[in-house]
Amino acid sequence: MKLLLVLLAVLAGVWLWQRGRRLSQASRASRGGERAALPMVSCRQCGMHVPGNEAVAGRQGTYCSAAHRRDAEGA
Numbered sequence: 322m323k324l325l326l327v328l329l330a331v332l333a334g335v336w337l338w339q340r341g342r343r344l345s346q347a348s349r350a351s352r353g354g355e356r357a358a359l360p361m362v363s364c365r366q367c368g369m370h371v372p373g374n375e376a377v378a379g380r381q382g383t384y385c386s387a388a389h390r391r392d393a394e395g396a
């Protein structure tokens with residue numbers, strides 16, 4: 322009887338673990354979809370395209386990084 326309880330506990334643990342893994346994979350996939358739907362903007366300095374929420378806004382345009390904004394605008 323004790324062995325049966327241990328077996329049930331192991332099965333429940335495996336079921337919960339697989340369920341959690343599926344849920345985390347699903348949420349990761351939906352986050353990736355949102356990311357892909359973001360508008361892309363190009364860097365004025367190097368032309369690289371970056372997602373709108375990661376772009377650095379400058380006085381003359383948008384940049385991929387603060388370093389490129391500094392290079393282009395000198396500020």
Ligand SMILES: [Zn+2]
Binds near residue numbers: 364384385386389
């Ligand atoms: Zn750049």
